[in-house]
Amino acid sequence: MIIQILGIFSGIIIARGLSPSGRGAMAVIVTLPTVLSYALEFGLPISYMRFSNALNRRFLITSISVFSLCILASSLFLAYLATSFIPSYSAHKYAILTFCIFFVPVSLSTRLFQSFLLGTSNFKHSESIRLSVPLLNVLMLSACLFFDSISVVSVILITLLSNVVALCLSLFFSVKYKNTDLKEGVGFLGLVSYGIKSHFSRLSIFSNLRGELLYLTSVASSYSIGYYVIALSIAGIPRSLAANFGNYIYLVISKIGNTEQMAKLFTSNFYRIFTVVIIACICCAAGMNTAVNLVYGYEYRESVYPAVLLTIGGLFFILYQFVTDGMRAFSDNYMLSRAEIISTSCGFLSILVLNIININHIALIIMLSQVLSALIQIIYAFRKGCLKI
Structure with a gap:
């Protein structure tokens, strides 16, 4: 509940600092990479949570790194297509591609590490990671509002920085955790095959919640x-x-x-x-x-x-x-x-x-x-x- 309240405060600060046009431009830049990062995760957060006790430290970090880079390449390709053929996106082409380069792998890696921590019953650390993003957003946005320096660029940079901090925390807690209860080994294809089963239902719900916003950013002012x-x-x-x-x-x-x-x-x-x-x-x-x-x-x-x-x-x-x-x-x-x-x-x-x-x-x-x-x-x-x- 605290996370939702902090998110509401962040939205109020951004609205107070930006005009409706600036708020809309920010939504255009952020929405497409965010949707792509969820659409291309293939249910892996569920798999990392389910098989957390079968993953050693080296496999955990290597698999997340390689998968995040693959998702980065895929999201850049799809974002490039969208910004080339959809007029509303073309005006923000380079901003969207830049946001994809930094935000997509960082947010995806954070979710995967966080799922691993949840699977190993590290609920306190997982909640700390979730709380860090909206808390940092509120603090940095409040400072920008105080110094009258809120802009679309500053809000996006704050969003990226808070997610990078969350990634560092999730990596630190995951590496610090000593997995002493290794069960049967599971390969990366096994993780994907397990996660893909639940991916489409989760993706359907997520797209229904954000689908109209994605559509609106491509056709409206x-x-x-x-x-x-x-x-x-x-x-x-x-x-x-x-x-x-x-x-x-x-x-x-x-x-x-x-x-x-x-x-x-x-x-x-x-x-x-x-x-x-x-x-x-x-x-x-x-x-x-x-x-x-x-x-x-x-x-x-x-x-x-x-x-x-x-x-x-x-x-x-x-x-x-x-x-x-x-x-x-x-x-x-x-x-x-x-x-x-x-x-x-x-x-x-x-x-x-x-x-x-x-x-x-x-x-x-x-x-x-x-x-x-x-x-x-x-x-x-x-x-x-x-x-x-």
């Missing part, structure tokens, strides 16, 4: 992108709360054991959460204009309408996550993530097919897809008897 990014950052607040609600209800319900009592507790908590979500949606619609003007400034007033829609969608995502994790307590994983993948995929495809570039219309479609995924999951829970009227 910098001003529109800047407004939409602010709306996304506001809507990220309820999404960050969703995981906490879901984990809580899973832990509470799974300890009961009796199916009838589990359903009763699950239902009572569901109606409470549903009531809170509806009230929060009403408050969001009523107070978003004032909140945006106070926090981000009057120049971001165009972000109000998409922020309302995306935040309502995020609130319904809380319901979705709550019901999904509650169903896990009943050992029912059939619909896990499927409702969101199906509904958000349909929403994203409709944006592409209809060639929608208006940020208000895009936000409306994303909201409807998230509401639909929540309704699908709720209906499924009622039909299975986990939720009762």
Whole structure:
């Protein structure tokens, strides 16, 4: 939760220091390399977590280094193609390629080392690495804001520097860890074959969350992108709360054991959460204009309408996550993530097919897809008897 709060503060500082056009230009430069780094990881973070006790120190560092360089070459090739043929990217061609050179291998290597630490139960070190990036961002951005020196270049440099520090920390903790419980050896192809199985489902969810932003950066103006990014950052607040609600209800319900009592507790908590979500949606619609003007400034007033829609969608995502994790307590994983993948995929495809570039219309479609995924999951829970009227 602290990481999400620091991320929100970083977004506010950047918005205060940059104009909507500058915020949009930054999104254009950062979004494509970020998506490529996740799209080309082939599920290896899952593999490094799963086979952490079968990896010696030399293989760990060598495999991550070689794979990161291969991903760098692939991402540079794809970024070069995108910046050559997509007009919106061509204006930032060299900035995008430069960001790929530094950010892609650094961020990917950090995720792999962090997954290794998670697999070896080094949760404290892993959380320290995760916390280092947003914490450094807030500190350095605050200093830039104080000296009135925030620009697109300075924000990108700060982003790179914080990720480099995280990589150094993850490498230090991984090398420091002495693996004394080596099990069967596993080759690099074995890691890839295991990780690729979970990669496409993870990639589908990630692309549905960031797909419309990637599309928007290739067709819209910098001003529109800047407004939409602010709306996304506001809507990220309820999404960050969703995981906490879901984990809580899973832990509470799974300890009961009796199916009838589990359903009763699950239902009572569901109606409470549903009531809170509806009230929060009403408050969001009523107070978003004032909140945006106070926090981000009057120049971001165009972000109000998409922020309302995306935040309502995020609130319904809380319901979705709550019901999904509650169903896990009943050992029912059939619909896990499927409702969101199906509904958000349909929403994203409709944006592409209809060639929608208006940020208000895009936000409306994303909201409807998230509401639909929540309704699908709720209906499924009622039909299975986990939720009762």
